[in-house]
Amino acid sequence: MQPLRASMVAEAPTLTSDGAKAQIGNGAFLNKALSGRAKSGPGVVSKSKLKIGIVGAGLAGMVAAMDLADAGHDVEIFELRPFVGGKVSSWLDKDGNHIEMGLHVFFGCYYNLFGIMERTGSFDLLRLKEHTHTFINNGGGIGALDFRFPIGAPVSGLQAFARTEQIGVSDKLANALRLGTSPIVRALVDFDGGMDMVRELDDITFTEWFTQLEGPFKGSARGSIDRMWDPIAYALGFIDCDHISARCMLTIFMLFAIRTEASVLRMLEGSPQTYLHDPILRYLDERGVKVNLRTAVRDIVHDTDASGKPTRVRGIVVGGNNELKEYDCVIAACDLPGIKKVLPESFRSSYKFFDNIYKLDCVPIATVQVRFDGWVTEMQDMEKMKDVSGDQSDGRGAGIDNLLYSADAEFSCFADMALTSPGEYYKKGEGSLIQAVFDSRAFERSEEQIVADCIKQLNDLFPSSKALKCTWSSVVKLGQSLYREAPGMDKYRPTQATPIDNFFLAGSYTYQDYIDSMEGATKSGLMVADEVIARAEELAAQARNAKPRKEAAGTAA
Numbered sequence: 001m002q003p004l005r006a007s008m009v010a011e012a013p014t015l016t017s018d019g020a021k022a023q024i025g026n027g028a029f030l031n032k033a034l035s036g037r038a039k040s041g042p043g044v045v046s047k048s049k050l051k052i053g054i055v056g057a058g059l060a061g062m063v064a065a066m067d068l069a070d071a072g073h074d075v076e077i078f079e080l081r082p083f084v085g086g087k088v089s090s091w092l093d094k095d096g097n098h099i100e101m102g103l104h105v106f107f108g109c110y111y112n113l114f115g116i117m118e119r120t121g122s123f124d125l126l127r128l129k130e131h132t133h134t135f136i137n138n139g140g141g142i143g144a145l146d147f148r149f150p151i152g153a154p155v156s157g158l159q160a161f162a163r164t165e166q167i168g169v170s171d172k173l174a175n176a177l178r179l180g181t182s183p184i185v186r187a188l189v190d191f192d193g194g195m196d197m198v199r200e201l202d203d204i205t206f207t208e209w210f211t212q213l214e215g216p217f218k219g220s221a222r223g224s225i226d227r228m229w230d231p232i233a234y235a236l237g238f239i240d241c242d243h244i245s246a247r248c249m250l251t252i253f254m255l256f257a258i259r260t261e262a263s264v265l266r267m268l269e270g271s272p273q274t275y276l277h278d279p280i281l282r283y284l285d286e287r288g289v290k291v292n293l294r295t296a297v298r299d300i301v302h303d304t305d306a307s308g309k310p311t312r313v314r315g316i317v318v319g320g321n322n323e324l325k326e327y328d329c330v331i332a333a334c335d336l337p338g339i340k341k342v343l344p345e346s347f348r349s350s351y352k353f354f355d356n357i358y359k360l361d362c363v364p365i366a367t368v369q370v371r372f373d374g375w376v377t378e379m380q381d382m383e384k385m386k387d388v389s390g391d392q393s394d395g396r397g398a399g400i401d402n403l404l405y406s407a408d409a410e411f412s413c414f415a416d417m418a419l420t421s422p423g424e425y426y427k428k429g430e431g432s433l434i435q436a437v438f439d440s441r442a443f444e445r446s447e448e449q450i451v452a453d454c455i456k457q458l459n460d461l462f463p464s465s466k467a468l469k470c471t472w473s474s475v476v477k478l479g480q481s482l483y484r485e486a487p488g489m490d491k492y493r494p495t496q497a498t499p500i501d502n503f504f505l506a507g508s509y510t511y512q513d514y515i516d517s518m519e520g521a522t523k524s525g526l527m528v529a530d531e532v533i534a535r536a537e538e539l540a541a542q543a544r545n546a547k548p549r550k551e552a553a554g555t556a557a
């Protein structure tokens with residue numbers, strides 16, 4: 001078992017449960033068995049029934065609730081938005097269009113999330129895509145990292161990088177030099193050694209790492225960064241190679257190199273609400289978990305010692321009426337802006353553990369949906385491009401049915417949802433529904449301008465699409481989305497167990513040893529549940545021994 005990095009555990013309470021420990025460290029990356037654990041649940045029922053309050057109904061909060069309910073606890077969730085799902089949420093507008101917070105794809109190494117989806121019956125509803133990552137360049141040029149090969153990883157990956165049309169020969173040489181001397185190669189023979197090297201690269205950017213060997217040939221690596229690595233970095237963290245941590249990027253490539261399935265993509269049949277969250281909500285409902293929507297948690301009520309240091313959480317203050325709800329244990333499964341807002345000042349001033357959270361930062365994004373009267377990504381056949389007649393459901397429309405990347409647009413990744421997720425995004429008599437995620441480069445612009453820029457940039461990528469008309473559009477701006485995977489930040493991510501015994505954290509920004517993602521959120525939810533379950537008897541005893549609120553010295557309201 002790989003211990004937590006020494007630098008990050010300075011003040012972090014050690015995780016105690018085997019389940020949470022199994023999610024971190026080098027062994028966890030290749031551990032397909034995690035899927036079985038997520039699928040079957042915690043496998044124990046606690047002797048004592050805890051009353052547990054969860055703040056936030058994103059994936060992390062909902063997954064934690066699934067396990068805790070199965071372990072016999074009494075669980076209630078509070079979500080400030082009118083819908084569940086957090087960053088992977090979707091909702092219907094007044095005309096019945098499914099609006100999404102962001103474009104979501106599922107990597108084949110999402111062992112935990114796939115286990116959860118099997119448990120709730122939604123895994124088989126994912127649509128598997130061709131095993132190729134496609135880059136679209138201005139003027140309609142297509143490059144690909146095509147992993148389809150009779151032999152699996154690492155050979156399939158090596159041939160994909162060697163054969164890609166996305167970069168020229170000199171860039172391929174620079175790539176070969178850098179990747180050939182990277183921790184990834186070491187990991188092929190010594191996985192632990194390679195992963196340890198990757199972990200040590202958190203303090204520098206991917207560009208700094210990639211250009212380390214340029215020597216007298218300064219600038220020689222820029223071509224592949226600009227044309228191939230930047231779109232991938234943007235797709236992973238909405239920042240470029242000059243700003244993203246080398247650890248973050250290399251962790252993903254390590255997985256691609258070792259596991260064939262890691263680079264395979266899947267997308268939902270339709271919206272996240274229908275195909276991911278509704279099955280989870282049914283599961284929670286069947287187990288008596290109450291999910292309160294439109295109910296913000298405004299404060300965390302806690303006891304303090306004589307010096308004012310928080311010692312125990314009593315409950316939370318919720319909703320417009322500031323109702324106090326008392327719990328044996330509280331899990332804050334918020335996003336980063338949410339946790340920063342809800343943590344009492346005394347938590348921060350008393351414990352470096354909580355103060356570190358404020359060193360983390362988020363990136364802004366704008367998700368754009370643009371519907372057309374024809375098929376945008378069909379560049380070969382003009383007739384097919386304009387043909388929206390008849391039934392073209394189930395991905396039968398013309399064009400590319402996969403996630404797309406581009407180095408030439410301000411949205412690094414995008415997809416035609418009418419093809420990739422046709423269940424709810426294809427509309428009879430209409431064509432493409434392009435969904436694209438703009439990053440900070442466009443965030444400040446007006447929504448009208450972002451739509452206009454999206455159409456212009458799509459027209460540049462797919463010149464034939466100039467003949468098509470936009471029939472509908474929507475923009476969702478999220479000022480604070482993913483946590484910024486900048487160098488040096490990993491050590492500030494908090495563990496799920498905190499210095500306050502009955503107060504826990506979950507969420508993709510917490511330390512779950514993977515990037516901010518649906519899989520990361522799921523891992524954190526499972527980890528926090530395992531921690532609570534492992535401590536259930538101790539937490540129940542503490543709750544029994546807690547003085548009634550009005551008698552508790554130093555209780556902070």
Ligand SMILES: Cc1cc2nc3c(=O)[nH]c(=O)nc-3n(C[C@H](O)[C@H](O)[C@H](O)COP(=O)(O)OP(=O)(O)OC[C@H]3O[C@@H](n4cnc5c(N)ncnc54)[C@H](O)[C@@H]3O)c2cc1C
Nearest residue numbers: 056058059060080086087102105297335338507508517518
């Ligand atoms: C545009 C975009 C595209 C993405 N694409 C992908 C992708 O392709 N693949 C992938 O794996 N991941 C992707 N992600 C990342 C993924 O969506 C997140 O990592 C994941 O959903 C985070 O889940 P979470 O539960 O940790 O947090 P969140 O989803 O942020 O949930 C936290 C919840 O807490 C609630 N909350 C906060 N404060 C309070 C409070 N005081 N009271 C009550 N409720 C509160 C929030 O409203 C929110 O619902 C993408 C993210 C974005 C933004």
